[in-house]
Amino acid sequence: MDGVDFSQYTHINVAFGIPRRDGSFTFEDDWALPQIVGQVRAGGAKVLMSVGGWTGSNYFSEILKDGAARERLLSSMATYVRDNKLDGIDIDWEYPGRLGNTCNAVDPQNDAPNFLAFLKDLRARFDSDFGAGQRLITLAVRVQPFDQNGAPMGDVSEFAAAVDYANIMAYDINGPWNADTGPNAPLNFDAGKGTPLSLVSAVDAWTKAGWPARQLVAGVGFYGRATTAQQDMTRDSTNQxxxxxxxxxxxxxxxxPWYDACARTTSTSGTWQWKHLRDQGVLTAPDTAAAPWIRMWDDTSKTPWLFNRETKTFLSYDDPDSIRIKSAYAASRGLAGVMIWSANMDYNGELVRAARSFGNATAPAASSPGTSAAATSSAETRTSGATGAHSASTTESRPASASATEPAHTPSGGPTAGGACDSHNTYQCVDPSGRNAAYLVCVNGRLIAASCARGTVCLSLQSTIVCGWPALRGLVLGLDSLLGAV
Structure with a gap:
């Protein structure tokens, strides 16, 4: 728990409660939970228990087909929430209808409908025990809707009606399991290269299947994955x-090295947490690599990657630039916010500040790469126990409203949403005179509309914009002039 500023989050998911075959579940650091809850609540965040995970989803399929085990899981979740004074349950089943960990039981035909029935009953149980809407049910989901009979479902709207929101785990998309290197967590994918999945395709898939955008949260990783290339990748530095x-x-x-009891193999993960990219000197600044590492940027995935020519190590990760771009994209699609895996992997708040650029309301709303802003956002984090390691976390921000204290004024001939742009993650006010809440963000080569919070306006300050009260307009514009004259 040390080093995590919980005031930057609105929800913390403590991970993981592991289900047993009989439907009960255990959290190995139960003894530390009161301390965890106290620290999180002191920061102003809600606390949920996340049940499942990659190695904890073995029995979901069997539990939900067994009447007694199913009832025990419902009861154990409600009891655990009540006894530990939690705000809800997060279910991380990896994955309904699809094999995740090798040990998992899978029923391609029945997993999804059984899960839906369970979620409806869990909602009814929570509403009965705690009052309607008083406890949260959230899900961690993959980049495609739940599978049934070997394919993603075309309609998941009933699932959304039973839960509060779903966190899209838009990472681990490419890795050492592929023939080629590729981005761990792409915003967009390159057709014909790597796994054809991304954050953009995930949002498209879930919303097309009937899941409301306002109940989706975009997942970003505070880590990267290293693999070993067969050749010197700097010979073709534009190709990751x-x-x-x-x-x-x-x-x-x-x-x-860790032992996978299911696969019966031992290997290293190749994982680099952001904090260790920084404190072990791989990155001397968020956008600067130390020799022998070389930093590149991919303009389709909107992510950085590193290469070490001495070891032929390729490393794909997210940094403040890529996370700001993803946050802006999530806001542009009307999502509820941004989810993080995981809070303990940050370094001096560099990444969480970038994630909180979603729905900016007060401090600098955006700026050129390398700076970041605080925001009034809602956030969720999954935490794992007494060691302080946060097994998952979320920064969930609510979009700001598009109103200001002065009438909106849109000058003619200026930039408009949907227009082309060149520089990723650059921001500009729609009206430089400071009479409008609206601003534009360059994401994936086009301008995306966004807005400052109710009562504030967009103010230009050199390459930076701020969302401030209209009364500050003269001061900010005066400061802009002074800076320009220096």
Whole structure:
């Protein structure tokens, strides 16, 4: 728990409660939960227990087909929330109707309908025990809707009606399991290269299947994955998709060989947490690599990548620039906010501040790459126990309203939403005179409309914009002039 500023989040998911075959579940750090809840609540956030996870989803399929086990899971969730004074349950089933961990039971035909029936009953149980809408039910989901009979479902609207929101785990999309290197968490994917999935395709898939955008949260990773390329990738530095070996290199100082009891294999993960990219000197600044590492930027995935020519190590990760772009995209699509895996992986708040650029309301709303802003956002974090390691976290921000204390004024001939743009993650006020709440963000080559919070207006300040009260307009514009004259 040390080093995490919970005031930057609105929800913390404590991870993971592990279901047993009989429907009960256990959290190995139960003894520390009161302390965790106290620290989180002191920061102003809600607390949920996340049940499942990659290695904790073995029995979901079997539990939901067994009447007694199913009832025990419903009861154990309600009891756990009541006894520990939690705000709800987060279910991380990886994955209904699709194999995740090798040990997981899977029923391609019945998992999804059984899950829907369970969620409806859990909602009824929570509403009965605590009052209608008084406890949260959230889900961690993959980048495609739940599978049934070997394909993603075309209609998941009933699931959305039973829960509060779903966190899209838009990471681990490419990795050492692929033939080629590729981005861990792309905003967009390159057709014909790597896995054809991304944050953009995920939002499209879920909303097309009937899940309301306002109940979706975009997941970003505070870590990267290292793999070993077969050749010097700097010979084609614009191409992050090059042949790789399946031998995973050691990651950061917390990585080590681990035994997968299901696959009966031992390997390293190749994971680099953001904090160790920074404190182990791989990155001397958020956008600057130390030799022998070389930093590149991919303009389709909107993510950075590193290459070490001495070891042929490729490392795909997210940084403040890429996270701001994803946050802006999530806001432009009307999503509820941004989810993080995981809060303990941050370094001096560099990444959470970038994530909180979603729905800016008070401090600098945006700026050129390298700076970031506070915001009135809602956030969620999953935490794992007494060691202080946050197994998952979320920054969930609510979009700001598009109103100001003065009538909106849109000058003719200026930039408009949907127009082309060149520089990623750059921001501009629609009306530089400071009479409008609206601003534009360059995302994926086009301008996306966004807005300051109710009562504030967009104010230009050199390459930076701020969302401030109209009374500050003269001061800000005067400061802009002074800076320009220096």
């Amino acid at each position: 998709y090059q042949p790789q070996l399946h031998d995973v290199p050691l990651g950061d100082s917390e990585d080590a």
